[in-house]
Amino acid sequence: xxxxxxxxxxxxxxxxxxxxxxxxxxxxxxxxxxxxxxxxxxxxxxxxxxxxxxxxxxxxxxxxxxxxxxxxxxxxxxxxxxxxxxxxxxxxxxxxxxxxxxxxxxxxxxxxx
Amino acid sequence: xxxxxxxxxxxxxxxxxxxxxxxxxxxxxxxxxxxxxxxxxxxxxxxxxxxxxxxxxxxxxxxxxxxxxxxxxxxxxxxxxxxxxxxxxxxxxxxxxxxxxxxxxxxx
Numbered sequence: 041x042x043x044x045x046x047x048x049x050x051x052x053x054x055x056x057x058x059x060x061x062x063x064x065x066x067x068x069x070x071x072x073x074x075x076x077x078x079x080x081x082x083x084x085x086x087x088x089x090x091x092x093x094x095x096x097x098x099x100x101x102x103x104x105x106x107x108x109x110x111x112x113x114x115x116x117x118x119x120x121x122x123x124x125x126x127x128x129x130x131x132x133x134x135x136x137x138x139x140x141x142x143x144x145x146x147x148x149x150x151x152x153x
Numbered sequence: 154x155x156x157x158x159x160x161x162x163x164x165x166x167x168x169x170x171x172x173x174x175x176x177x178x179x180x181x182x183x184x185x186x187x188x189x190x191x192x193x194x195x196x197x198x199x200x201x202x203x204x205x206x207x208x209x210x211x212x213x214x215x216x217x218x219x220x221x222x223x224x225x226x227x228x229x230x231x232x233x234x235x236x237x238x239x240x241x242x243x244x245x246x247x248x249x250x251x252x253x254x255x256x257x258x259x260x261x
Binding site for chain 1: 157161187194195196197198199202240242247248249250251252253254
């Protein structure tokens with residue numbers, strides 16, 4: 041099993057450009073989520089989904105969109121990149137929320153110039 | 154107020170030492186608690202879940218005090234390979250909240 045796969049691993053954007061970070065899991069997990077990790081801030085939840093067709097906002101959703109058309113995929117879209125979105129992004133999934141453990145992807149390092 | 158607060162350290166300890174990390178959480182309705190380990194430039198990985206009765210996994214012991222909203226992790230007989238950042242994680246409803254992490258370096 042591949043687990044949680046994130047692409048790309050690295051990306052450099054110019055301010056105003058848009059892009060999509062891809063996340064796919066092959067564990068039939070219902071719950072998927074996106075986090076950003078910044079120095080001194082810890083991981084902060086951007087958006088999450090408890091199942092196909094259902095998404096909700098986390099702590100820092102502004103500037104990001106998500107969709108969940110299948111159980112396997114949960115892409116994160118940056119509509120108009122800003123330097124403040126320079127960060128490391130992690131996708132994570134679990135069987136369900138609650139007591140279930142999160143499995144993380146390897147991360148995507150994004151720089152916005 | 155942050156949902157989860159951790160002492161960021163850094164903790165620099167000699168091999169064989171015992172070290173303890175603490176974490177507090179603000180929401181009394183929180184349901185599940187975890188410690189994750191994160192190596193430099195890598196993704197977080199589960200170290201252990203934390204149960205109300207306390208639990209142990211080899212050299213690692215986790216404790217939960219719901220009344221004080223406090224979680225702890227004890228590492229005994231530290232190894233060089235324990236050097237990492239340890240993240241306290243709390244689940245409330247559909248959201249997981251992460252502490253900023255505590256950095257540990259085990260020195261030969």
